[in-house]
Amino acid sequence: MSLTAVAAPMRLDAQPGEVIERGRPLSFRWNGAPRVGFAGDTIASALAASGVRVFSRSFKYHRPRGLLSASYHDPGCMLQVDDEPNVRGAHRRLRDGMDVASQNTWPSLRFDVRAANQLVGRFIGAGFYYKTFMKPQVLLPAYQSVLKRFSAGGRTSPDDPRDYYDKRYAHPDVVVAGAGPAGITAALAAAESGAQVLLVEEEHDLGGHLRWGGTEDLARLHQLRDLIAAQPAIEVMTNSVVVGRYDGNWLAIVQRELPHACERLVKARAKVLVVAAGLIERPYVFQGNDVPGVMLSTAVRRLINLHAVRPGHRAVVLSANPEGDAAAEDLARIGVEVRRVLDVRRGEDLVAARGGGGVRSVQCHDGARIDCDLVVTAAGWTAPTSLLNMAGDKPVYVAEAARFLPSRLPDDVLPTGGIAGTGDTDALIAHARATGAEAARRAAGRGEAVRIPALPAGRHPEHFIGRTHGMVDFSEDVSSKDLLSAAREGYDSVELVKRYTTVTMGPVQGKLETVNAVAVLSRATGRTIGETGTTVWRPPYAPVTLGALAGRILEPVRYSPMQRWHEAHGATPLVAGAWIRPDRYGDPAQEVRNVRERVGIIDVTPLGKLDLRGPDVPRLLNLLYVNKWSKLDVGRVRYGVMCAEDGVVLDDGVTGRLGEDRYLMSTTSSGAATVWEWVEGWLQTERPDWQVHxxxxxxxxxxxNVAGPRSRELLQRVTEGVDLDPEAFPYMHVREGRVAGVDDCFMWRIGFTGELSYEIHAPAMYGLHVWETLLDVGDDLGIKPFGVEAQRIMRLEKGHAIVGQDTDGLTQAFGAGIDWAIKLDKDDFAGKPELVWQRDRDDYFVLVGLQPEDGSVVPPEASQIVEGRNVIVGRVTSSRMSPTLGRSICLGFVAPHLRAAGTRVTVQLPDGRRITARVTEQHAHVDPEGVRMRG
Amino acid sequence: MGVGGAHDGSRNGHRPTARYSAFALFTRGLRKSPWPRAWRAHDLRPSYDVVIVGGGVHGLATAYYLAANHGITDVAVLDKGYIGSGGSGRNTAIVRSNYLTPEGVRFYDRSVKLYERLSADLNFNVMFSQRGHLTLAHNDSSLRTMRWRAEVNKLEGVDSEVISPEDIKRLVPYMDTSASARYPILGALHHPPGGTIRHDAVVWGYARGADAHGVHIHQGTEVTGIQVARDRVTAVRTTRGDIATPVVVNCTAGWSTLISDMVGVRTPVATFPLQAAVTEPVKPFLDTVVVSGSLHVYVSQTDRGELVFGASVDPFTSYSMRGSLEFIEELAGHVLALMPSLSKVRLLRQWAGLCDMTPDYSPIMGPTPVEGFYLDVGWGTYGFKAGPVSGESMAELIATTKTPEIIATFDLARFADGRLVGEKGAASVGH
Incomplete structure (x- = not known):
């Protein structure tokens, strides 16, 4: 016991409402030194009990900072805890073994050399950095590196592990944000009226201000908690915050420090949101209001009543309201010498607080100077209207109450408790009871919305700023003097002054300082607080970890059914959009030769496939493809190119007619999703009358794809019900049949590789079976798998362009060199008007085949084709060494005057060398007549 | 204090400015003498030679260059809110010129050059930090595009090169460059002259510079109509009164179509929200701007330590400037995919701005069929970085009535003639 007393000189004897468990001491470290506290302590309360008064240094002037609000939103208490930066020390509960350190201090909290900034404060007022370092520009980086050292944030490390975070969906009837007496009552009333309720409380326990109140408050607290515990229709979330209200009452709720996750984001579609966020006590602006030992009355009452911590020994209290008076009573009760209570309601005031690392004296309005180590202010309350703003409310200022009140809200958002008005606990509870019942009624859709009689605005002195200048924004080190000079320089609207001085932009996001800032500004401009207005409160209400927002990453990788086989056979993976594909199994050139000489097989599952049915499919195809589709016989496939409305090539692929009203459209692998959206977009918005599924x-x-001269021989061994004879199943036809014992397989004869080849589409669950059977049965024919790289080589040998590689966001269809496919005589198709213009202008770059004169040089893709010093007249889009030809081959764009076959062009390689290449007759470098694939 | 603020104002032309400098900071600090207004407030005059609608970086830069380069000072800049309240104050303040088309590279490079000397020109530190700009490639096709951009940039004399994952790791130690990442990083386009700037400072600097030349800045002045007689602009109607003028410049965004509609000029502009977010400060660790087009995210860190995030425009048209939950969820997921160790960093604030998108992701600049009505609109997601060059070019156009070569391809008529400019590849998410 005596050891604890030594280690915790400011700890009080047991308090009636205390939340600490004296039987469970915890040890932790503070800036390296061992400390002790109790379970139930916050980090800050344990430190305060052990005598710590200074928790951090301020952002700009490095002034020492102590506790201000002793709540989550205390700006002076952002701490580094283990590898976690910016921990709210006045909220986070102590855990055994925590390593806690102050942030923004160097070399130490006690002696911070950057506190020298205070001496030059008059030269570095708000916005000073805009007025210097203009010239020479070279000094700016040096200045910025100095500025970076002043960053107030905690530290991260590239080695920090990515911790576990979670998400959950919830579908409550009513969400109550805030579990003070009003929130609890509203939740109970809603539940009693039949609603499923989610009650969300930012603090660790329910009860709001009742927790730090007197005997009567505590009795009521226990009564309310018992009722909540007995009500099964209420789910309670403590240490949780409703951080955002989005359209349609889509709520983001963050639960902190769960057993299984650091944080969890609960996404709730609430039928009705009840905002019972209470009130936040605001600081009073006067000289020295940020000296450690100057605290809000709520901070004092929390420290004493919740954590049994003595906030000081000799106090001066400034009180404008009954809560301030209660704080003075609490202080007196625990034996703090209350040297003076300055009652604002009687015209008394505080002029200045003096002290360095802690307050030593105050000066009063009547000139009296009083020595003390604690100054308590109770200057008024700010309504945390963030959630209301997100619901479209523009709170109105009521001068006689010195506060903002809600004005207009949608029917599914209801405020209650202190945020809605003023009254004693009974009045607030009565309002909350009516609100909760109405919320349940609205959630159930029972009749018209009924207006709840409003709470009175109440009366409170307008006591924001005193007769001296003081700190307005404690996070950002912005004083009333800064705001005044900013307004004087023309930054005189609330948004401009915010941007110029950064007031309200710190981690507290204006909860403590907004109204004071507005009060200072309105004094500077001669406008009223109501006319000045506040800045827009934006989500989130309280900061949320990136981890919680991200949750578990749900971006699945897509694999084909044959993936296990690929992995077992040493395939090198290739990330292709959402898919992982085999890039190669060994040497791609060898894979190419095997296809050209024998037979190969490639997994092309990612190819997009759309089953199109209905009588209007030909009209759809005619509309979306540039070529003609009205006469496609059953059993045939055709290659098509699609353009967007701007005529730019969107996708290509083959579409086959499987039956009278049934087609299968294939797309590129990367374009699968885009084309599906494109098709649906046209059908749903432009041609809703067309019958196409x-x-x-x-x-x-x-x-x-089974490709190579022996592919037919292979398929004959495993195919039933399809005559594979070239007469019966020629090039560019489709057949349906049984492959490797699997029914309902489609085969189409197409030739992306330039070889005789069959593309087989088998029901996915049998894919691996068909794949393995083909490899098995074809073993004696020399079948080998080939990967994407070999396929790319072969398609380049064959001169097939890849959309997105050999075309780009500017390539209109004629530029792709596919004039033969573009049918401008069709009535209409997507992109037609633009393509007519393109043809008429005839000034476009066009895709051509290119061969470097020196066949051993492969110009890297994206090498530019140039003229003169730096005029760009084209570029290489694809290039490879051709194993079939033994030389380098390319596709590329060239300017109109270089289109003609045989033209010599200059290619500038990325290393600056220039080579010459020749424009070829066709895109195809191998078998331009297509003899092999038609075989 | 008086809002009229006529400390040292002359009705027309120049006024003596209080020059900003370290020395002036010092002497004023010693004497405790306050700084004069950076720009003054005025009564609305019944007529101006030029009325610019929109007090963002484009409008104010146009006004500044009209006065500074061409001596046209009888100019009013109108804004319905406060200056910089639109896109100028909502963007993520990234400046670069590593575009894809030679025309795009030249245009934005001119802007970078102007930005480089803007602090000195305006006597206002806009804190242009050329910390370098990385565009990541997560697949071979985007790597190919990076190479393409690098090659075009090099030929245009702009510093860009493709670098390896190892180089990326050296520049950004927090980046997960492992091959096992969900979206492995294959390389990046590194653009050393790119960087960030204090966007509000650019607005204020231009405002102060324009004001010093005698330009009138009217905040809280909404345009409600524009009068046209015989296809010529004659007057602007505002919530504070009417202004006779022969020249109206539409420098708005978000609502640009509504202004153009007032004179019957139709533009192919669709307005999309673009969202952004910022975290609490953590100790600075990220020196470069990082962009991933595939992951739709860009990240930079301010000198104060906040991480600033942006993405591509929302997939629907809207005038709403509220953020969405889906946006910050996806954003956080993608940031952590790039830098997994940041899971404990907290997101502080999200917001949205409005982007006027054109079909070819390029702006509309130049004269219109209505004489005296000029357009500087359709700036999509790339308007801020083009502020200086746009202002310079628009000023030249208005002063000389000849369209400068550098903006010739951005004329309104191109949509009717099928001469689209293409910057989709580099502009869609390439901040």
Missing amino acids: VIPMTTGYASM
């Missing part, structure tokens, strides 16, 4: 089938089929 669209079913995305991309993952419904496992797709594989």
Whole structure:
């Protein structure tokens, strides 16, 4: 016991409402030194009990800062706890073994050399940095590196682990934000009226200000808590905050420090939101109001009654309200010498507080100077209207109450308690009871919304700023003098002064300082507080970790059904959008040769596949593709190119007609989602009368391409019900049949690789079976798998452009060199007007085949084609060494005057060297006549 | 204090300015003498030679260059709110010129050059920090685009190069450059001259500079109509009275179509919200601007330690400037995909601005069929970084009535003639 007394000289004897467990001492470190506290302590209360008065240094002037509000929103108590920065020390509960350190101090909290800034304060007022370091510009980086050292934040490390965070959806009828007496009562009333209720409280325990009240308050607190515990329709979340209210009462609630997660984001679609956020006590602006030992009355009452901590020994109290008076009584009760109570209601005032590391004396309005180590202010209350603002409210200022009140809210948001008006606990509870019942009624949709009789605004002295200048924004070190000079320089609206001085932009986000800032500004401009208005409160109400917002990352990787096989056979993975694909199994050039000479197989499952059905499919195809589709016989496939309305190539692929009214459209792998949206967009918004059903089938089929001169021979061994004879199943046709014993497989004969090839689409669940069977049965034919890289080489040898690689965001269809496919004689199709213009202008860069004169040089893709010193006349879009030709081959864009086959162009390599390349006759470098694939 | 603030104002032309400097800070600090207003408030005059609608960086820069470069000082800048209340104060303050088309590179490079000397020109520190700009490539196609941009930039004399994951790790030790990342980083376009700037300071600096030349800045003055007689602009109607003028410049964003509608000029502009967010400060660790187009996110850290995040525009048109929960969820997920050790950093504030998107992701600048009505609109997500060059060009256009070469391709008629400019590739998320 005596040890505790030594370690905690400011700890009081047991208090009636204390939340600490004296039987559970905890040890922790503060700036390296061992300290002790109790379970139930906040970090700050344990430190205060052990005699700590200075918790941090201020942002700009490095003034020592102590406790101000002793709540989550205390600006002077942001601490580094282990690897976590910016921990709210006056809120976070103590845990055994915590390593706690002050932030923004150097070399130490006690002696901070940057406190020298205070001496030069008059030269570095608000916005001083805009007025210097203009010239020479070279000094700016040096200045910025100095500024960076002043950053008030905690530290992170690249080695910090990514911790576990979670998310949850909730569908309550009523969410009550704030569990003071009003919030609890509203929740109870709503539950009794049949609503499912979520009651959310920012602090660790329910009860709001009752917790630090007297005997009567405590009795009521226990009564309310018992009722909550007995009400099964209320889910209680403590240490949780409603941080955002978005359209449609979509609420973001953050639960902190759960057993299984650092934080959890609860997303709730509430039928009705009851805002019972209470009131936040605001600081009083006077000289020295940020000296450690100057505290708000609520801070004092929390320290004494919740944590049994003596806030000081000799106090002066400034009180404008009964809560201030109660604080003075609390102080007297625990034996603090209350040397003077200055009653604002009687015209008394505080002029200045003096002291360095802690307050030593105050000066009063009558000239009296009183020595003390604690100054308590109770100057008034700010309504934390953040959630109301997010619901569209513009709170109105009521001068006689010295506060803002809600004005207009949607029917699904109801304020109650202190935020809604003024009254004694009974009055607030009566209002909350009516509000809770009405919330339940509205949630159930029972009749018209009924207005709840408003609480009175109440009366309170307008006592924001005293007769001396003091701190307004404690996080940002912005004083009333700064605001005044900013207004004088023309930054005289609330938004401009905020941006110029950064007032209200710190971690507390204006909760303590907004109204004081507005009061200073209105005094400077001669406008009223109501005319000046406040800045917009933006979400979140309280900061949320990136971890909680991100939650578990739900961005699944997509694999084909054959992925296990690829992994087992040493495939190198390639990230392709959402998909992981085999890039290669060994040497891609060898894979190419095997396809060209024997037979290969590639997994092309990511190809987009849309099942289109209905009588209007041909009209749809005619509208979306640049070529013609009205005469596609059953059993045929056709290649098509799609353009956006600007004529820019959007996607390409083949579409086959499987039956009278049934088509299968394939898209590029990367374009699958875009094309689906594109098709649906046209059908739903432009052509809703067309009868077309669209079913995305991309993952419904496992797709594989069997390519090479022996592919037919291989398929003959495993195919039933399809005559593979070239006469019966020619190039650019589709057949349905049984492959490897699997029914309902589609095969189409197309030739992306330039070889005889069959693209097989098998029901996905049998994909691996079909794949393995083909490899098994084709072993003697020399079948080998090939990856994306080999396919890219072969398509380049064949001169097939890849949309997005050999076209770009500017490439209109004629520029892709596919004039043969563009049918401008069609009535209409997406992009037609732009393509007509393009053809008429005839001034576009066009895609051509290119071969470097020196076939051993492969110009890297994106190498520019140039003329003169730096005029860009084209670029290489694709380039590879061709294993088939033994030379480098390319596709690329060239300016109109370089289109002709045989033209020699200059390619500038990224290393600055220049080479010459020749424009070829066709895009295809290998088998331009297409003999092989038609075989 | 008097809002009229006629400390040292002359009705027309120049006024003696209180020059900003370290020395002046010192002497005024010693004497405790207050600084004069950075710009003055005026009564609305019945006529001006030029009326600029929109008191953002574009409008104020146009006014400044009209006065500074062309001696046209009888100019009014009108804003319905406070200056810089629109996109100028809502963007993420990134400046760069690593565009894709040679025209785009030249245009934005001119802007970077103007930004580089803006503090000195305006005698107002706009804190342009050329800390470097990284655009990450997570797949081979975006890596190819990065190379393309690097090659075009190099040929245009702009410093850009593709760097490896190892180089990225050296520049940004927090970046997860491992191959096992969900979106592995294959490389990046590094653009050393890119960086960040204090966006409000640019607005205030131009306002102060324009004011010093005699330009009138009218805040809280909403335009309610524009009068046209025989296809010529004659007057502007505002909530504070009417102004006779032969020249009206539409330098608005978000509501630009509503202003153009007042004279019957139709523009192919659709307005989308663009969201952004900022965290609490943590000790500075990120020196460069990091952009990932694939992940729709960009990140920079202010000198104060806050991380500033942005993304691509929302996928729907709206005039709403409220943030959404989905946005910060996706944003946080993608930031952590890049820098997993930041999970404990807290998001402090989110907001949105409005972006006027055109079909070709390029602005509309120049004269219109209505004589005297000029457009500087359609600035999408890239308006802030183009502020200086736009102001300079618009001023030249108004003063000379000849369209400067550098903005010639941005004329309104291109949409009717099918001459779209293409910057989609570099502009859509490339901040």
